[in-house]
Amino acid sequence: MSSLPAVNRQILYAKRPEGMPTLDCFKLESGPIPTIKTGEVLIRNYYLSVDPYIRMRMEAKDSYAPVMQIGEKMVGRTIGQVVQSLDNSLQVGDWVVGRMSWEDVSAAPVKELQKIDPSFKPLSAFLGALGSTGLTAWVGLMAFGKPVAGETVLVSVASGAVGSVVGQLAKLRGCRAVGIAGGARKCEIVVKELGFDACIDYKSPEFEKNLAQALPGGVDVYFDNVGGPITDYVLTLLNLRARVALCGTVSQYNATELYGIKNYREFFNKRVSLHGFVLSDHRDLWPEATREIQEAYSAGKLKHLETVAEGLENAPQAFIDMLNGANVGKQIVRIV
Amino acid sequence: MSSLPAVNRQILYAKRPEGMPTLDCFKLESGPIPTIKTGEVLIRNYYLSVDPYIRMRMEAKDSYAPVMQIGEKMVGRTIGQVVQSLDNSLQVGDWVVGRMSWEDVSAAPVKELQKIDPSFKPLSAFLGALGSTGLTAWVGLMAFGKPVAGETVLVSVASGAVGSVVGQLAKLRGCRAVGIAGGARKCEIVVKELGFDACIDYKSPEFEKNLAQALPGGVDVYFDNVGGPITDYVLTLLNLRARVALCGTVSQYNATELYGIKNYREFFNKRVSLHGFVLSDHRDLWPEATREIQEAYSAGKLKHLETVAEGLENAPQAFIDMLNGANVGKQIVRIV
Incomplete structure (x- = not known):
């Protein structure tokens, strides 16, 4: 006690x-x-x-x-x-x-x-994973990403608290999960520990080429935690009618000058939907989210x-x- | 014949x-x-x-x-x-x-x-107004802008083929309609001929100040035809849970260098939804749109x-x- x-x-x-x-x-x-x-x-x-x-x-x-x-x-x-x-x-x-x-x-x-x-x-x-970051991952992915089995889900800050759960949930729904993270060690953990299909190091000078190669079928759902130049490039890889769940823009939180997103027109060209969201707006989804996450965790299918x-x-x-x-x-x- | x-x-x-x-x-x-x-x-x-x-x-x-x-x-x-x-x-x-x-x-x-x-x-x-541009205005505004009576609808390229109809439809739904157009003459037509509540000249050096003043209650729906710096500034005026219907980015069509949108984070901060759309994806809405537009036109409530x-x-x-x-x-x- x-x-x-x-x-x-x-x-x-x-x-x-x-x-x-x-x-x-x-x-x-x-x-x-x-x-x-x-x-x-x-x-x-x-x-x-x-x-x-x-x-x-x-x-x-x-x-x-x-x-x-x-x-x-x-x-x-x-x-x-x-x-x-x-x-x-x-x-x-x-x-x-x-x-x-x-x-x-x-x-x-x-x-x-x-x-x-x-x-x-x-x-x-x-x-x-069993708390608010897990719920955030579930709500953003399910309510706004709307992933369908066979689609590709891309997650920025894939090694982070929310991103690490997003990719695992995407896999549970039968999607291909690709992450973006900083450094080879994190990328290895994202793939080996969390079971993402691929994870690309944004710190590599070959980042854009590597990301495009990891996404031969393009991106159907982009779960964005980062904003900035990474997101700007990702916009060029979106498929027709892709969905962007915008959970944060951590690359900009400490920026003294904001990065300008040049590929805004891709939202039009590809008929993309984007939703900025916060967990507290979606209490109606918490019971379903909690149930799915706890079941997956108990079954050893989701890691914290x-x-x-x-x-x-x-x-x-x-x-x-x-x-x-x-x-x-x-x-x-x-x-x- | x-x-x-x-x-x-x-x-x-x-x-x-x-x-x-x-x-x-x-x-x-x-x-x-x-x-x-x-x-x-x-x-x-x-x-x-x-x-x-x-x-x-x-x-x-x-x-x-x-x-x-x-x-x-x-x-x-x-x-x-x-x-x-x-x-x-x-x-x-x-x-x-x-x-x-x-x-x-x-x-x-x-x-x-x-x-x-x-x-x-x-x-x-x-x-x-009775053709595809009128339908485009209706589909973007109703399906993605989802205006509610009393809300404020902002329209870029308000004097254009689509924008001119968007503001009129917004007024018919009981909204406040504010336009953005180039030059005092166009702005006057938008207000006097089309019945928008206000129209702000983006060519004025006072554009940003004037736009903010015309939107004391912020923006609930932004119907975007323009992209570029106008849209970048508008993002700072969006209300919580605003909706952006993205119909085009005409400011960028002839650009040799793309403009970077610095205020992307507002989509998150304000929990905004954005939908890029084209008319041909939404044939299911055409009958309802056509009926409403033709009725309004016949009743003298909508101008071409x-x-x-x-x-x-x-x-x-x-x-x-x-x-x-x-x-x-x-x-x-x-x-x-």
């Missing part, structure tokens, strides 16, 4: 970054253990998820999410154990996942928490990949590393 | 253009009057439509339509009168519209022709605007003028 620490370490948003965040954009402070009120529980956090979308919230201007203010606690999903409860629906000892902060101990209303089965291994999968950093104090560096693409799979910070 | 000319003047595709086409890309020749076989009719062409998509077919590389080969006849929709018939479904004297060539006399299978009512004035409207050039020999210049934006409404060439 979890015990409470003497103080609650918290990571605050300290400075607005220009381009890639640096460590001085964050500040570690110690505060008191929060007190809870009726309907809330106190949670000892064990695992923290650091995600690309947080970078967008560090901008001065609203993007798809409201901006964070300097001095606020950094937000993120965590997995933790209930150590106090003022609600009958959760007992001390229960394990939960929810949107909390980069901190040791969180107070949260029970209605914003999801109880999880602690016998699951690794538990951190509930921040990845993760990269784990040790210690809450290292969350800022893990976040920066993740933005630099150092992670394979879900970037997790182990707090306890 | 139409009589046959002594020779059949035809305009051929003579030279591939680089950038904007020039007159030497076309060649006027005289050939024999075609002979027809069973199931066909001979048509004396009266009106010819010259359209932006033809420019794309003059490229060396397939776009959404196959390329034309040097020496081929220029293709285009015409309105004409049947002068010989080898099919019971059409009689000499009937009027038809169909996809033919830039020529005085065409032979065509009756199944590719649509009979029209010659009492209609102007008959050339069957190449515009046109610019008419005189003489088949002037079709190349009319085509170039249209690409330069000299036309208001549908660019027609009167042959007889």
